Amino acid sequence: MYGFEALTFNIHGGYLEAIVRGHRASLLTAADYNNLCQCETLDDIKMHLSATEYGPYLQNEPSPLHTTTIVEKCTLKLVDEYKNMLCQATEPLSTFLEYITYGHMIDNVVLIVTGTLHERDVQELLEKCHPLGMFDSIATLAVAQNMRELYRLVLVDTPLAPYFSECITSEDLDDMNIEIMRNTLYKAYLEDFYRFCQKLGGATAEIMSDLLAFEADRRAVNITINSIGTELTRDDRRKLYSNFGLLYPYGHEELAICEDIDQVRGAMEKYPPYQSIFAKLSYGEGQMLDKAFYEEEVKRLCLAFEQQFHYAVFFAYMRLREQEIRNLMWISECVAQNQKSRVHDSVVFIF
Amino acid sequence: MAEGAGGAAANGGSDEKVLDFLDSVDSYLTTMESLAPILRQGWFDLASARHSMGVFRVSSASLDLKDHSASTYLQMVGHESDDSFVGQPSFSLCKWASADNKSCCSEEEIPDSQLRHRGTSRLSENQEQNSNGDDSLKTVDDLVKKERSKTLSVFGTLVSPKLRTAQLSFETALEVLVEAANIRSSMLSAYSQVQKQMEDTREGEIGPIP
Numbered sequence: 001m002y003g004f005e006a007l008t009f010n011i012h013g014g015y016l017e018a019i020v021r022g023h024r025a026s027l028l029t030a031a032d033y034n035n036l037c038q039c040e041t042l043d044d045i046k047m048h049l050s051a052t053e054y055g056p057y058l059q060n061e062p063s064p065l066h067t068t069t070i071v072e073k074c075t076l077k078l079v080d081e082y083k084n085m086l087c088q089a090t091e092p093l094s095t096f097l098e099y100i101t102y103g104h105m106i107d108n109v110v111l112i113v114t115g116t117l118h119e120r121d122v123q124e125l126l127e128k129c130h131p132l133g134m135f136d137s138i139a140t141l142a143v144a145q146n147m148r149e150l151y152r153l154v155l156v157d158t159p160l161a162p163y164f165s166e167c168i169t170s171e172d173l174d175d176m177n178i179e180i181m182r183n184t185l186y187k188a189y190l191e192d193f194y195r196f197c198q199k200l201g202g203a204t205a206e207i208m209s210d211l212l213a214f215e216a217d218r219r220a221v222n223i224t225i226n227s228i229g230t231e232l233t234r235d236d237r238r239k240l241y242s243n244f245g246l247l248y249p250y251g252h253e254e255l256a257i258c259e260d261i262d263q264v265r266g267a268m269e270k271y272p273p274y275q276s277i278f279a280k281l282s283y284g285e286g287q288m289l290d291k292a293f294y295e296e297e298v299k300r301l302c303l304a305f306e307q308q309f310h311y312a313v314f315f316a317y318m319r320l321r322e323q324e325i326r327n328l329m330w331i332s333e334c335v336a337q338n339q340k341s342r343v344h345d346s347v348v349f350i351f
Numbered sequence: 352m353a354e355g356a357g358g359a360a361a362n363g364g365s366d367e368k369v370l371d372f373l374d375s376v377d378s379y380l381t382t383m384e385s386l387a388p389i390l391r392q393g394w395f396d397l398a399s400a401r402h403s404m405g406v407f408r409v410s411s412a413s414l415d416l417k418d419h420s421a422s423t424y425l426q427m428v429g430h431e432s433d434d435s436f437v438g439q440p441s442f443s444l445c446k447w448a449s450a451d452n453k454s455c456c457s458e459e460e461i462p463d464s465q466l467r468h469r470g471t472s473r474l475s476e477n478q479e480q481n482s483n484g485d486d487s488l489k490t491v492d493d494l495v496k497k498e499r500s501k502t503l504s505v506f507g508t509l510v511s512p513k514l515r516t517a518q519l520s521f522e523t524a525l526e527v528l529v530e531a532a533n534i535r536s537s538m539l540s541a542y543s544q545v546q547k548q549m550e551d552t553r554e555g556e557i558g559p560i561p
Contacts, residue, residue, distance in 0.1 A: 068406065068410075071406055107405070107407055107408070108407075110507075111407065111408075111412065111413075114413065114505075114507075115412055115413070118413070118414065118415040118416055118417060118505065119415075119416045119417045120412060120414075120416055124412060125412055128407060128410055128412040129407070130407050175504040175505075175507070175508055176504075176508050178507075178508075179507050179508035179509055182507070183509070222511075223509060225512065226509035226510060226511060226512070227509050229496060229500075230500060230508060230509065231500075231508075232508070232509070287399075287512075287513070290402070290403045290511075326402060329401070329402060329406060330398070330402050333398040333401075333402070334398075337391070337394055337395060337398065339391070339395055342395065345399075346399070346402055
């Protein structure tokens with residue numbers, strides 16, 4: 001029953017909640033970002049990060065540094081923390097933590113399949129995969145010719161198997177089919193994660209419902225904007241939207257027929273939580289939409305830490321770290337390209 | 352008197368060639384200066400796209416290594432207009448010449464509109480010409496959009512608008528480079544003409560060697 005988690009949560013989850021709150025305290029602050037934004041070279045960034053928890057991961061990297069190296073090493077830190085938490089988690093927290101990585105697993109599957117289609121070397125593709133989304137039989141994906149084979153040979157034994165029922169066809173894999181497969185899998189994953197959190201109940205269900213609904217809505221907007229001017233039909237576009245969220249179902253009906261960013265704005269401004277996001281953008285401008293959505297997401301993720309005895313803090317922490325890594329990637333790119341005046345275009349402060 | 356007039360004409364001619372050369376140098380330097388900011392913007396847009404779509408989606412691992420024809424060709428046409436100097440090559444871009452579409456569909460090439468000849472009012476003729484022109488423009492636009500999407504499809508079919516902006520920036524940079532190459536070609540040609548003029552003038556002053 002909601003409200004009684006305080007009696008029993010700490011038995012199995014107290015230690016890990018304390019760990020994750022400790023990790024949260026080590027997220028970079030606005031002062032750290034201000035210092036990083038003033039760096040002249042990537043080595044300066046490395047020097048500033050050496051005083052943070054990223055220090056041990058970057059200290060052995062030789063100069064000249066590359067932006068991808070910084071992202072890779074910072075991601076390794078996140079992976080280590082995640083694995084530490086996962087190995088000490090009991091059910092249902094362990095399943096919850098695994099759910100957090102399924103999105104990366106989907107991205108990795110699509111990367112391997114697309115790369116194989118483009119005759120890339122499998123080893124090279126495996127090196128480019130996100131470490132959080134790795135699974136044992138991932139290299140075998142390269143042999144599949146269509147989705148049916150993909151499922152039968154490899155994915156049937158992975159956590160993604162239940163998500164394939166909606167997109168199994170015998171059509172050969174091509175760029176459009178792969179994109180539809182990616183988005184259909186992600187839709188099925190989000191809905192499954194949502195149902196799982198609802199089953200957990202309590203504060204976890206309440207907070208995760210809000211966070212996942214926001215994620216579903218943001219995906220709907222991104223799919224709409226990215227598909228404008230492409231061959232994706234309105235019906236196909238509608239099929240890629242999740243069946244939950246604030247925009248479901250009427251907002252989705254409007255988004256499905258949008259042909260430009262201003263029509264998307266018109267559809268979204270009817271929903272008060274998204275009015276403030278679109279109010280920050282001028283008409284016709286879509287460039288800052290990503291940053292506006294990230295800012296809103298960070299706000300909601302930080303609020304998850306205001307309550308105790310629920311699993312949403314783990315989800316929130318992982319997402320905040322990913323945002324931090326995105327910030328570091330952006331700052332590194334601006335420094336490397338000598339575009340420091342544009343660094344605040346996309347940095348989202350967490351604290 | 353006649354010699355003086357001839358000398359003045361020759362001087363005027365050489366001045367014109369020098370001016371042509373200086374104009375072409377100015378154009379070349381201006382064009383090259385405009386290239387750097389376009390490339391900078393392209394790289395910045397690419398970084399924005401990687402930030403938006405994720406570094407794992409926009410990476411070199413996505414590029415296609417299968418045998419396929421280039422989407423853009425550079426055509427070089429060299430001609431000799433006079434035996435006395437090397438022909439001035441000219442360069443042109445043939446964009447989005449994919450396997451499905453053998454001929455180029457560059458934005459500048461608008462297919463000839465098929466105009467029907469009518470004996471009726473001029474207004475309806477003009478309207479028809481405009482609508483035929485609009486239709487052909489729309490066809491070219493659609494083809495161009497399709498070819499652009501095809502080139503970007505290595506990163507997925509639903510890509511961020513920032514990636515499309517980066518593509519446009521690099522396309523513009525390519526056009527500027529070709530323009531610079533043409534201007535450089537005419538600059539070198541003007542330079543060789545000026546040099547030849549100076550040699551002729553020197554020989555004229557010294558006179559034939561006994």
